[in-house]
Amino acid sequence: MLQDPLTLYKLIVLYMLNRVTFPMTTAQVSDFILEKEYTNFLTLQQVINELTNASLISSETIRNRTHLSITPEGLETLTFFENRISDAIKFDINEFFRENEYTLRNEVSVLGDYYKSTSGEYDAHLIVKERGVNLVDLTMSVPTEEIAASICDNWQRKNQDIYQYLISELF
Numbered sequence: 001m002l003q004d005p006l007t008l009y010k011l012i013v014l015y016m017l018n019r020v021t022f023p024m025t026t027a028q029v030s031d032f033i034l035e036k037e038y039t040n041f042l043t044l045q046q047v048i049n050e051l052t053n054a055s056l057i058s059s060e061t062i063r064n065r066t067h068l069s070i071t072p073e074g075l076e077t078l079t080f081f082e083n084r085i086s087d088a089i090k091f092d093i094n095e096f097f098r099e100n101e102y103t104l105r106n107e108v109s110v111l112g113d114y115y116k117s118t119s120g121e122y123d124a125h126l127i128v129k130e131r132g133v134n135l136v137d138l139t140m141s142v143p144t145e146e147i148a149a150s151i152c153d154n155w156q157r158k159n160q161d162i163y164q165y166l167i168s169e170l171f
Contacts (some may be wrong), residue, residue, distance in 0.1 A: 008084065009039050012033065012085060012093070013051060013057070013068075014051070014056060014075075015078060017029075017068060018075060019093065024067070025107065026048060055074075056070070056074035058071050109130060111126070111129070112124065112125070112155040112156060114148035114151070121141050122142050122143070122148035124139070124140045125138075126138045126152070126159075128163060136159075
């Protein structure tokens with residue numbers, strides 16, 4: 001059965017987002033789809049924009065990374081049309097998650113962003129999430145944007161050590 005390639009790409013994105021319990025970044029979705037050579041970067045961006053505009057996925061940008069999640073409407077659409085995704089593609093997606101789920105989850109469960117506060121200083125907002133629940137939610141006020149950016153970058157690398165330190169000191 002022939003079908004519009006864009007429709008298939010949209011279903012692949014919906015299927016991927018439905019297979020995880022956390023948002024995925026655009027880069028994570030792109031890495032899989034481009035590695036498998038299902039389509040090219042520009043077409044994938046068009047697909048993600050159309051899914052977002054149709055409210056089948058939601059997107060949230062956090063510090064230059066766009067996090068994608070399937071919406072209830074997207075889930076309903078996938079339920080009706082999932083049979084249009086070949087078993088071979090589903091197998092590729094399931095293998096991708098089997099091999100990379102822990103890494104993918106870590107990449108999106110540790111969030112660090114900063115913004116200029118009303119006092120003129122910068123607030124670095126640091127979060128560690130697990131299954132949608134904030135394990136750590138910390139905001140630090142610092143005098144410069146450079147310090148705030150550095151804190152966010154270090155949070156990505158050192159969050160586990162910092163979390164363990166907090167637990168050992170506070171319990």
